[in-house]
Amino acid sequence: MSVSLRQLRALVAAAETGSFGRAAVRLHLSQPALTVQIRTLEEALGLTLFDRSARGAQPTEAGRSLAQSFGRLLEELDQLVAGAQEQAARRSGTVHLAVLPSVAATLLPVALARLRRAHPGIRVLLRDAVARRVAEQVKAGDAELGIGILDGADAGLETEPLFEDALVAVLPPGHALAARASVSPAALAREPLVLTDPGSSVRALAERAFAEAGLTLRPAYEATYMSTAVALVRAGLGIGVLPATAVDLRMAPLLEIRPIEAPAMQRRILMLRRRGASLSPAADALAEAIRQAAGIPDAGALLTAGGGS
Amino acid sequence: MSVSLRQLRALVAAAETGSFGRAAVRLHLSQPALTVQIRTLEEALGLTLFDRSARGAQPTEAGRSLAQSFGRLLEELDQLVAGAQEQAARRSGTVHLAVLPSVAATLLPVALARLRRAHPGIRVLLRDAVARRVAEQVKAGDAELGIGILDGADAGLETEPLFEDALVAVLPPGHALAARASVSPAALAREPLVLTDPGSSVRALAERAFAEAGLTLRPAYEATYMSTAVALVRAGLGIGVLPATAVDLRMAPLLEIRPIEAPAMQRRILMLRRRGASLSPAADALAEAIRQAAGIPDAGALLTAGGGS
DNA sequence: GTCAGTCATAGGTTTTGATTATGAGCGTTT
DNA sequence: AAACGCTCATAATCAAAACCTATGACTGAC
Structure with missing residues (x-):
């Protein structure tokens, strides 16, 4: 039979307490149960681990040494288990x-x-x-x-x-199109547009929507970062065609947002x-x-x- | 329930083989037995350790990480056990x-x-x-x-x-007492004697034996090391009263050894x-x-x- | 659509581990 | 010297764990 964790814990507890009885208490076991664990461990190893006497059980040299090594191992193991349970409890990870x-x-x-x-x-x-x-x-x-x-x-x-994220028209302060509740792709096509980089998904979406309306998208400006695009719009350089989520109105309170009349703009x-x-x-x-x-x-x-x- | 070594070995084997079945073979278990070990370990930790599919069981990130840590621990443990068994088999120690x-x-x-x-x-x-x-x-x-x-x-x-170790008289080459089969304490007392340090057990023994014969031991020389005492005898400076075991005749072939007629000289x-x-x-x-x-x-x-x- | 491979489940048996009760050895105390 | 109190060991019994065989369900692949 191979060794088991119970045996190792029994060994460590007995070596540390110097008594099978006290070790059993520490492990919430009866004394005979602990005695048996120690004995089966001794048989598995072929070594005498304790010298039993009427005054307790003194670990032999081998017992002391193994108890120390196993103790260290058990500690590491318990720590690993505790760490895993921490993750499971969502307290770490x-x-x-x-x-x-x-x-x-x-x-x-x-x-x-x-x-x-x-x-x-x-x-x-x-x-x-x-x-x-x-x-x-x-x-x-x-x-x-x-x-x-x-x-x-x-x-x-x-x-x-x-959630659904629609592309919207972002209008600079006072722009004429702001008078309408929504803007059409055709109207947008006549304006200088601020878009994102080709290759971005926003850009691809806009191009597809324009193509469905029979129009070609000709951006006046292309920005990599959304904040750049918004800044360009705010400076009056064009109309933004940007995802609604990306435009933080708190950062740009004067801009006007209008939906675009194209179903594919989502x-x-x-x-x-x-x-x-x-x-x-x-x-x-x-x-x-x-x-x-x-x-x-x-x-x-x-x-x-x-x-x- | 706490974790067991069986569970840890199952985890490591399954993570390394990528399959519960192959892991079971490696551990000489049936596949259901291994499945159960993994499941109970998952329950004990509260973590999913493997993503099961029709193409095997892939360890999750947590499973991979724990398998590695536990694997290291198991290796150390096995090494400790093997070391203990080496000692038990008298192949080391x-x-x-x-x-x-x-x-x-x-x-x-x-x-x-x-x-x-x-x-x-x-x-x-x-x-x-x-x-x-x-x-x-x-x-x-x-x-x-x-x-x-x-x-x-x-x-x-x-x-x-x-064994019994008798004190013997060690005679230099050609000494007169060598003519007898044994020598008496009284005869020895008339000769210059080479003895060991006071405090050594040999010396105490000799003193006691002389005292029983009503004599006082008066050594001419006292040596700490047996080889010194033998050298002194060989140089003809006196008669050695030394343990029989200590006089290596191969080293001093010319010396003569005679028993001393005193029962306590043992x-x-x-x-x-x-x-x-x-x-x-x-x-x-x-x-x-x-x-x-x-x-x-x-x-x-x-x-x-x-x-x- | 079948087939081969995977893991999961169920039932029944064996093994392990635990408990309580009791015994035996030993040192101390009376 | 006998009794006591402490230790660990043993025995009988029982509960739980672990295992195996058989079978099922699912998934990719051919």
């Missing part, structure tokens, strides 16, 4: 999260604040990236959770809708995870916080939605 | 041995040679000391085994007789161990080798003799 920059600037701070309040021990490693990179990182396992968009279904990913922001990969407790807590921040009541809470097929 | 210098120079080399032949892995840490120190070291546990002599019984020690060389303290396998092997070197057939081999009361 780390989540790698990939997220679109626009969401990172808007929804995410709210979600992270919620998470911190509910589970202050959980650490979030944040990577903002464009939609394609978000999906890639989640699929590769580099990020356990992602917030992004997906064109079609993706067999490697499970998705859960968070993108569905999704929470992404690798298909078949369970979430760590920390990631689960984060997902919950994100859902709540997005205004989704946490009903079943389990992600089951397909890729959108 | 260390014995602290306290021994009289005279025995160390005569009987012991034979015993150690035997021991090395039978159990080459056993290391002997040797301390030669006078009889009182030998007994002290054994009683204090500084030496697991001792070879020495004991005046009366000692409650703290168990003894086992090894000392019983004993093997000593602490009462109630079991012997380590290494010490047991050494004890056996010592017995054989002393010409004692290793019958029951267990030390049971009392202190001589």
Whole structure:
């Protein structure tokens, strides 16, 4: 028979207390049970570990030495187990999260604040990236959770809708188009436009929507960062075609926001995870916080939605 | 329920093989048994450790990390157990041995040679000391085994007789007394004598024997080391009164050895161990080798003799 | 659509471990 | 010297854990 943890704990306790009886008390066992554990351990090792006498059980040299080594090992083990249970209890843990920059600037701070309040021990490693990179990182396992968009279904990913993000027209103060409740693509096409980089998902969305309306998108300015784009609009250099979430009106109170009359001007922001990969407790807590921040009541809470097929 | 070694081994094997089935084979278990171990471990930790699919079981991040940590721990544990079993098998181990210098120079080399032949892995840490120190070291546990002599019984020690060591007269080449088969204490008292230090057990023995014969011992020379005493005799400076074992005739072929006609000129060389303290396998092997070197057939081999009361 | 491979579940048996009760050895105390 | 009190060991019994075989359900792949 091989050794067992019970035997090792018995050995350590007996060596430290110098008595089988006291060791049994410490381990919440009866004395005979402990005696048997020690004996079977001695048989497994082939060594006498204790010299029994009427005044207790003195560990032999081998017993002392092994008790010390095993004790150290047991301590490490208990620590590992405790650490794992900490993670399970959501009192610690780390989540790698990939997220679109626009969401990172808007929804995410709210979600992270919620998470911190509910589970202050959980650490979030944040990577903002464009939609394609978000999906890639989640699929590769580099990020356990992602917030992004997906064109079609993706067999490697499970998705859960968070909210709809529409592209809106962002008008500089006093612009003529602000008189209307909404603006048409055709009207936009006549104006100098501020857009994001080609390759960004926002840009691709705008181009598609314009193409459906038979128009060609000719941006006057392209910005990589949303804050840059907003600044360009505020300076009166053009009309922004930007995601609604990205425009923080607190930062730019004089700008006017108007919806664009094109159904395709919408993108569905999704929470992404690798298909078949369970979430760590920390990631689960984060997902919950994100859902709540997005205004989704946490009903079943389990992600089951397909890729959108 | 707390974690068990079986669970940890199951986790490590499954994480390394990527399959419950293959892990079960490695551990000589059925697949359901392994599945259950993993599940109960997951329940104990509160963590999902594997993502099960039709293509095997992929460890989660937590599973991977824990498998690695636990694997390291298990390796250390197995190594400790193997080390203990090595000791039990007498393939390794260390014995602290306290021994009289005279025995160390005569009987012991034979015993150690035997021991090395039978159990080459056993290391002997040797301390030669006078009889009182030998007994002290054994009683204090500084030496697991001792070879020495004991005046009366000692409650703290168990003894086992090894052989009788007589004090003999060591005569320089061509000495007149060599004509007799034995010499009397009275004859010795008329000669210049070479003895050991006062305080040595040999010296005490000689003084007692002379006192019983109504004589006073007046040594011409006192040497601490036996080799010194023998050299003095060889130089013709006196007659040695020394333990028979200590005089190596191969080193001093011209010397003559004669028994002394006094019954008290005998000392019983004993093997000593602490009462109630079991012997380590290494010490047991050494004890056996010592017995054989002393010409004692290793019958029951267990030390049971009392202190001589 | 079948097939091969995976893990999960169920039923029944063996093994392990625990408890209580009791015994035996030993040192101390009366 | 006898009794006591402390130790660990043993025995009988019982509960729980662990295992195996058989079977099921699911998933990819051909």
